[in-house]
Amino acid sequence: MTSPVGNRLLPALVDEGARSTPDRLFGIIPKGPALSDGFRNVTFRELAYAVDALAWWIHKHIGQPGNGPKTIAYMGANDIRYYIFLLSCAKTGHTPFLPSTRLSDEAYQHILNATNCHVMLFTPETQRRTMEIKASRPSTVYLEAPATADLLSSNSETYPFTTPYAAMEDTVAFIIHSSGTTGMPKPVPLTHGFLATWDHAPHIIPAGRKSALYNGFSVGSGALLLSITPNFHLMGLIGPFGSIFHGFPFISIPDGPLSVQLLTDTINATRPDFVMIPPSLLEDMSHSEAALAALKTVKYTCFGGAPLALETGERLRKYTTLRTVLGSSEIGLVSSLAPEDEAKWNYFEWNPVYGIDMQHVNDGLHELVIRRGENTKTFQGIFHTFPDLTEYHTKDLFVQHPDNPNCWAYHGRLDDVIVLSNGEKLNPITLEKMIEAHPSVSRVVLVGEKRFQSALLIEPVWPDNNSIDEKEYIDNLWPTIQRANEVVPNYGRVMRSHIRLSSPSKPFKLTPKGTTQRRLVNNDYAEEIEAIYAKSAENSMESLPLTLNLHSLTQWVRVKITTLLDRPDIADDEDFYAAGMDSLQTVQLAQALNSALSADITQQQIYARPSINKLAASLFSILNGTSNGATEISRTEQITNLVTKYTHDLPSDPQRQRPVSSSQTVILTGSTGSLGTYLLNTLLQDNSISKIYCLNRSDTAKTKQTTSFEEKALDATPLTDEGRVEFLTAALSEPNLGLEQEKLATLLETVTLIIHNGWTVNFNLPVEFFESQICGVRRLIDFSINSRYTAHVAFVSSVGTIGNWKPTDTDNSVPEIPMETPDVALEQGYGESKHVGERICLEASRQSGVPTSILRVGQIAGPTTVAGLWNPTEWVPILLKTSKGLGVVPDSLGGMGVDWIPVDTLATIILEILQIRLHETQTESNAAFFHLTNPAITPWSSLLPSIQSSLSTSTAPVTPAPLTIWMNELEKIKSPTDSDISDKPALKLLPFFRDLANGDTLSAETSTVNAQKASRTMASLKGVDGALMVNWIRQWGF
Incomplete structure (x- = not known):
């Protein structure tokens, strides 16, 4: 008569299966050590014969227990004999012990002594290791086990077994051992009562839910399980025990080193319904197309023992349904449910009847604790292993799903x-x-x-x-x-x-x-x-103060900064970039900080905290493992706050009447820069412009301007005519633009056009660094509002304000329209500050009737003329000079095409656009946007031959290579010398070039429809060619 579920013994079930369903499949095993040998089925009849044959063999060679069961170790080939051995020992009354085949000599001595084991069975595959153990333990009896084929082909007499479950519930069924991770391995004796909890496991799943392991396969369905865990491990016994208890036959793989190929071929040959594979092997399989194709034939793939990397799991679940299970030698399997949402494949949902208590540890981590209930021993294996406990702390840590409180993700162990x-x-x-x-x-x-x-x-x-x-x-x-x-x-x-x-x-x-x-x-x-x-x-020997607190760290940072700048008077809250720190000093500071702090302090982190106090506070947070991010406002909020700050009090007069002047008077800011010089030259050639006021911070601007004109072979004679051009020292962020009242009144009475071109160009500094310049935009708006002619404000902006724009269903290129959300701007202070400037102009047009033109300028190239010079401190010349120093030039610009406009041509385009804008009627839009990028885009690759020929010498050729390789070569220079910085100036702009390599630049082409309509030069613009590139390289003198 069959015993009820949860009260059944494995040997009795095998005997009954051999009697009632002798041809029922127990498992599928390899015929030989090679996959080409094929597989064979093993029935319950064959299993019963084999168990009885080995039981009689043990009886003959080892004897009966006598005064108590003997502990018999088995260490053999990883095949079906492990299961036969366990069942035979149960019948004969001996205690089987399954040591790992991977222990040290010392560990074997320890564990064999701890289990009082004096008999060891082995197979030819493990004979060498067994004899090594014998050399240091000669008193133990060593016996070679019968061959698998002999056992399975025997027609043995039944070895009697009639002991009831109640008599064997607390008897040790077999011994395994711990891994020895924290020392010597410890024996883990598991009882027949422990095994009975496996028998009970599928029968405690709540109605309407599925077991995580069996995934809804019904008991007795014959679903095939492939498990590849070694048989000396508890997980390796899921296959045979599941076959005997639940009718899920197992598949064994050929004994030998595990590989993706072996597992793939086994799946293809045997077609399992579900598999159990360790995460490490699943990760390898995820990179094999053949393995993924094999997994596609499997309904469920279970893993356990360790977590699976998220990206690996996401890749795998396109081919198979993933299930994660949790178990241990002492517990068996923790009862968990298959997720109702397959996207939660890496989460556990515990069976509510199993007695799980998730106890909070710290930082969102919870330990899995199993609590004993009144009638839970029938399915809680841990309380057979430790019968005196009422709760068991697993030391396994989990984090709760943010939306589903019943789901838990494995997050390591307390020991980890x-x-x-x-x-x-x-x-x-x-x-x-x-x-x-x-x-x-x-x-x-x-x-x-x-x-x-x-x-x-x-x-x-x-x-x-x-x-x-x-x-x-x-x-x-x-x-x-x-x-x-x-x-x-x-x-x-x-x-x-x-x-x-x-x-x-x-x-x-x-x-x-x-x-x-x-x-x-x-x-x-x-x-x-x-x-x-x-x-x-x-x-880091130079290093930190012995007593480390915020005060001492601030003093230490102050010494570093003042030494670098040679400025002992710099205040702790003063912006050290405004005080003169440059990119090279930033590199040097980053090196010093990294050396002293043993931390990865990037140049960008320094740029983002440009004062002694800010940098010290940030470093102190890093050293203490805290983040001050919680107190920092978000990028979007920061930019929005700046827009609000400089637009909330604009006067409301959207239909402002603008009288027309008979002549044009222009304010030009930033005239001494490269574009400013060519803008001034173009303005001077326009007879419709009667007067130009150049507003610059420097009181020597006129001298600088003259020098700039002469260097570019431009006619500097008009600069001497104060009736035509006047240079004023200004501070745009100050009231009245920092001008004397009398001069301000003259400008308010006469100016009709403001070209705001002055701006600090630095792609590393945060947006707050540019606030004084943002304030300057508002001051110029205020000037316009108060001026007689409501002067037209032309703001020279940047394509950085639209660098994060994403294509839509209707627009594949960035339209020339207002962009009123900060997320379209590149995440760099320069582009963000220009975005704020654009928004101020836009609101001034809407609310106050100020006419504005926003000119989103792309990359400005060198001039088309023989004379002149593209500023060598900009990124293109820096890239090319560095390429010459490295002997390698990038073969691409990270997906960026060459849409550059030569600087002299750009000046002409801007003036043509503004002449059109100045003559538009009152009824037309107060604000207009123009993209000034070259519509004739040139592939970088087409310029490479000219670049190579210009940079290479007979002894130092320059060859193309991927941009990532170029970056790798650059980043190999860990502590650049002055010579390195001179030859390879890109070391000062590593964050920018990393962005370029990562494609973090303008992600879509820009529409230039408005610009081409307004400028005939823009409409007929040619692309950059090799001749221009050769000219620029010649001008740089590389």
Whole structure:
């Protein structure tokens, strides 16, 4: 008579199956060690014969228990004999022990003593290792087990087994052991009562839900399970136990090293319904098209033992349904439900009857605790393992789903948590899994216990020759590490200087489940870890104050800044860029900070905090593992606040009447710059313009202007005629533009056009740096409002204000219209500040009737003339000079085409547009927008031959290479000398060139319809060609 579910013994079920359904499938096993040998079915009849045959063999060679069961170890080929052995021992009354085949000699001695084991069975495949154990343990009896074929083909007499479940519930069914991660392996005896909880597991699933493991397959359905976990591990026994208890036959793979190819071929040959595969192997499979095709034939893919990287899982679930399960040697499987939303494949939903209590630990982490109930022993295996406990703390950590409180994502173990020397706790799992998802990485371990910061050990996928250029490898992996750094707190982020590759002679030690044994890796690599921190300490010897607090750190930063600037009088709240700090000094400061703080302080972080107090506060936050981000307003809010600040009190007069002047008087700001010089030259050639006022900050602007004209071979004679052009020293952000009252009154009475061209060009500084210039836009608007002719304001803006514009269904190119949301601007202070300027002009037109023209200028190139010079401090000449220094020129500009306009041509286009705008009637729009980019776009590749021929010499050729390679070459220079900076000035603009390489530039073409209608020169513009490029390179003298 069959016992009820939860009270059944495995040997009895096998015997009954052999009697009632002898041809029922128990499992599918390989015929031989090679996949080409094929597979064969094993029925319950064959299983029963094999169990009885081995039971009689044990009876003969080992004997009956006598005064108590003997512990018999089995260490053989990873095949069906493991299951036969367990069942035979149950029948004979002995205790089977399944040691790992991967232990050290010391561990074997320890675990065999701990289990009082004096008999060991082996197979030819493990004979060598067994004899090594025998050499240090000769008193143990060593026996070679019968061959699989002999056992399965036997027609053995039944070995009697009639013991009831009640008598065996608390008897040890078999012994496994812990992984030994924290020391020597410990024996884990599991009882027949523990196994009975597996029998009960499918029968406690709530109505309408599915088990995470069996996924709705009904008991007895015959669904095939492929599990590849070693049979000495508890998870490896799910297959045979599930077949006996629940009617889910298993599939075994050929014994040997696991590989993607072996697993793929096995799936294709046996067609399982569901598979259990460790995450490490799933990650490898996700990069194989053949493996993905094989997984597509599988209904469900289960994984456990470790989390699966998110991007790997998302890639896999396009081919198969993913299920995650949780278990341990002591617990068995924790009862969990299949997710109702397949997108939550990496979340657990616990069976509500199982007694789970998620106890909060810290920082959103919860520990899984199992509580004992009145009638829960029939399905809670842990309380058979530890019968005296009423609750069990698993040490497994989880985070709750933000929207579904019943769903929990695995987040490591309490043992995994790294406690840094400052007391901050760091969970390494997510970062490690993100990096391990990279195809060149086998495994990684984050270290840093009791250290000030973390470090990373990486085990690469070693090539056949076991040779890897460590620097090149880390450079290639660095973008992945940076993305992983984003998911951990600042105090836990890995710095490039704190990364080390493993040695091929010291592979990371793994548990039987295939997870990394963190503590053993830390022990094996103790010297290498020490070397990482020793090197960091050497690099920061100049370093921080002994007593570290905000005050002492501020003093330390002050010394650094004042030394760099040679300005002992700089105030702690003063903008040190306004005080003269340049990009080279920024590079030097970043190097000093990185050296002293052992932190990855970028140039961009310094640009964003341009005062001693701001920088010190930021550094203090980083050192203490805190973020001041919570107190910083968002980018959108910051920009919107600036717009509001400078537009909220504009006077309301949208239909303002504008008298017409018989002549034009122009204010030009920024006249001494490159575009300003050509604008002034063009204005001077226009006889309709009676007077030009050049407003500049410098009181020597006229001298500079004359020099600029002469350098460009422009006629400087008109500059001496004050009746035609007058240079005024101005401060645009101050009331009255910083002009004397009498002069201001003259300008208010006569000026008809303001061309606002003056602006600091720096792509690194934050938007707040430009506030004085933003204020200057409002001051010029106020001037217009108060002027007799309501002077037309032409604002020279930038395509950076539309750099993040995205194509729509109706527009593939950026239209020449107002952009009133900050998200369209590039995330750089320069473009953001120009966006604010545009919005001020737009609101002035709407609310106050000020006529405005917004000129969104793209890349301004050098002049078309032989004389003149494209400013060599701009990014294009910097790129080309650096290319000459490196011997490598980028073969692309990161997807950017060459839509540049020569500076002298651009000046003509602007004046043509403004002449049209000045003569538009009162009824036409107060505000108009124009894109000044070359509509005839030239591919960068077409310019390369001219660039190469101009930059190369017979002894120093310059060759094209991908932009990423160019960047890699540049970033290899970790501590640039003065010579490096001179030859390779792109080192001063690394953030900009990284953006270029990443494609973080204008993402769509710009419409130039309005500009072409208003300017005949724009409409007939030709593209940049090789001849122009050769001319510019000649002018630079590279």
